[in-house]
Amino acid sequence: MIPQIAFYLPLIVLLLLFLASAIKVLREYERGVIFTLGRFTGVKGPGLILLVPMVQQMVRTDLRVVVFDVPPQDVISHDNVSVRVNAVIYFRIMDPERAIIQVEDFLGATSQLAQTTLRSVLGKHELDTMLAERDRLNSDIQEILDTRTDPWGIKVANVEIKDVDINETMVRAIARQAEAERERRAKVINAEGEQQAAAKLLEAAVILSKRPEAMQLRYLSSLNVIAAEKNSTIVFPFPIEFGRFLKGRGEEGKG
Known part of the structure; x- marks a missing residue:
C-alpha cells in the first residue's frame, strides 16, 4: 500500500501544479490579455479562465479608474512668473490589448505625458488666467492627454489643477495690484457721481433761470x-x- 502511495504522490503533485497554473480567476473589473507562444490571441475575462501551461501566458489589466497625482511642476507663465503647479488625473483602460502591446508601461508613460503637457499648456497663459480660468485650462489639458493616450487604449476622463503656488514676493505684488485696482474703481465711481451731479445741477439751474x-x-x-x-x-x-x-x-x- 505504501509503495503505491509513493508512486502516485508525484503524479498528484504534478496534477495540482498543472491545475494551479492552468486555472485563473479574474474579477469583474479585470481582464486578461492572452499570449500563446508569444503571440497575442485574445482578451478574456471576467470569471474562470483556462490556460495551457508553458504555452499560454496571461497579463492582468485593471479596468477601474486610476487616480494619478501629478508631482508639482515648475512652470514659467507667459508673463514670466515662476509658479509651482500640481494636478490630479483620472483615467482608465478602455482597450487592454493596446494598453499592454502598444506601450511598455502605460502608467509611467501617462505620468510623464501628463507632466510635460501640464508645463506646456500652462506656460502659454498668464498668471491671472491660471488663477481665474482653471476650468478652461483643465479642459484643454484633458483634451490633449486624451488625444495622445488614445493609441494606447487609455481614456483620460478628467484633469483637475489642484494648487498654483507662487512666491511671497509675487503674493505681495498681487495684493498691491488688487488694492490699486480697488482704488481706481473708487475714483472712477466718484468721478461718475460728480459728473451726474453736475449734469443735474445744470438742469436745475436752467429750470430756475426761467x-x-x-x-x-x-x-x-x-x-x-x-x-x-x-x-x-x-x-x-x-x-x-x-x-x-x-x-x-x-x-x-x-x-
Missing part, C-alpha cells in the same frame, strides 16, 4: 433746512429783485 420767483423759493427752502439743524449761525437770503430795485434807484438819484 422764473426768478423759483430762485427765491429755493432760498427759503434752504433757510428752512438750515434752521431745522439748530445751528448758531443764521443765514438770511437777500432777494435778488430787491437788490435790482435798489440799484435802479441809485442810478436814478445820480441822474
Whole structure:
C-alpha cells in the first residue's frame, strides 16, 4: 500500500501544479490579455479562465479608474512668473490589448505625458488666467492627454489643477495690484457721481433761470433746512429783485 502511495504522490503533485497554473480567476473589473507562444490571441475575462501551461501566458489589466497625482511642476507663465503647479488625473483602460502591446508601461508613460503637457499648456497663459480660468485650462489639458493616450487604449476622463503656488514676493505684488485696482474703481465711481451731479445741477439751474420767483423759493427752502439743524449761525437770503430795485434807484438819484 505504501509503495503505491509513493508512486502516485508525484503524479498528484504534478496534477495540482498543472491545475494551479492552468486555472485563473479574474474579477469583474479585470481582464486578461492572452499570449500563446508569444503571440497575442485574445482578451478574456471576467470569471474562470483556462490556460495551457508553458504555452499560454496571461497579463492582468485593471479596468477601474486610476487616480494619478501629478508631482508639482515648475512652470514659467507667459508673463514670466515662476509658479509651482500640481494636478490630479483620472483615467482608465478602455482597450487592454493596446494598453499592454502598444506601450511598455502605460502608467509611467501617462505620468510623464501628463507632466510635460501640464508645463506646456500652462506656460502659454498668464498668471491671472491660471488663477481665474482653471476650468478652461483643465479642459484643454484633458483634451490633449486624451488625444495622445488614445493609441494606447487609455481614456483620460478628467484633469483637475489642484494648487498654483507662487512666491511671497509675487503674493505681495498681487495684493498691491488688487488694492490699486480697488482704488481706481473708487475714483472712477466718484468721478461718475460728480459728473451726474453736475449734469443735474445744470438742469436745475436752467429750470430756475426761467422764473426768478423759483430762485427765491429755493432760498427759503434752504433757510428752512438750515434752521431745522439748530445751528448758531443764521443765514438770511437777500432777494435778488430787491437788490435790482435798489440799484435802479441809485442810478436814478445820480441822474
